[in-house]
Amino acid sequence: MSNIIKKDGYDYCFDASACSICQARCCTGESGYIHVSTDEIKKISNFLNLEIADFMQKFLFKHGYRYSIKERKCGESYECAFYNREANGCMIYEVRPMQCMTFPFWDYYKNRVDELKLECPGVIDV
Ligand code: SF4
Ligand code: SF4
Structure with a gap:
């Protein structure tokens, strides 16, 4: 079965099989924001069996009017609090x-494919 994903409006495809050898560059590296909506906060709290307030205090921080998942410092870079390095997964x-x-x-x-390719080895030309 093909792992190549295409999406209307994008000039590139994504080969999902690249994730297994990539070491999760999209979950690690430079510090960034991983925004969560109110609905997602409820779902993730429920998944983790945590009270919403406890989950928010432990894993989120305010970014403007939104919330973002905390990161851990890892050497010179950062990783999402939910990245599991041993399992190389979320x-x-x-x-x-x-x-x-x-x-x-x-x-x-959409108009920064070269920048994206540096981050994600699964991105390929159409
Ligand atoms: S950076 Fe791309 S290839 Fe690597 S884990 Fe993320 S989506 Fe997969
Ligand atoms: S570890 Fe999970 S929640 Fe965190 S950035 Fe990666 S996919 Fe998103």
Whole structure:
């Protein structure tokens, strides 16, 4: 079965098989924001069996009018609080935020494919 994903409006494809050898560059590296909506906060809290307030205090910080998942410093870089280095995967994969689910098909990258390719080895030309 093909792992190549295409999306209307994007000049590139995504080969999902690249994730198994990539070491999660989209969950690690430079510091960034991993935004979560109110609905996602409820879902992730529920998934982790935590009260919403406890989850927010432990894992989120305010960024403007939104919330973002905290990161850990790891050497010279950063990693999402939910990245599991041993398993090379996301601890909340089933309920990960929409931002993570839709990567690498973000509007921001529509006209920045070269920049995206540096971050994600799964991005290939159409
Ligand atoms: S950077 Fe790309 S290839 Fe690597 S884990 Fe993320 S989506 Fe997969
Ligand atoms: S929530 Fe999961 S998929 Fe999203 S950045 Fe964190 S570890 Fe990666």
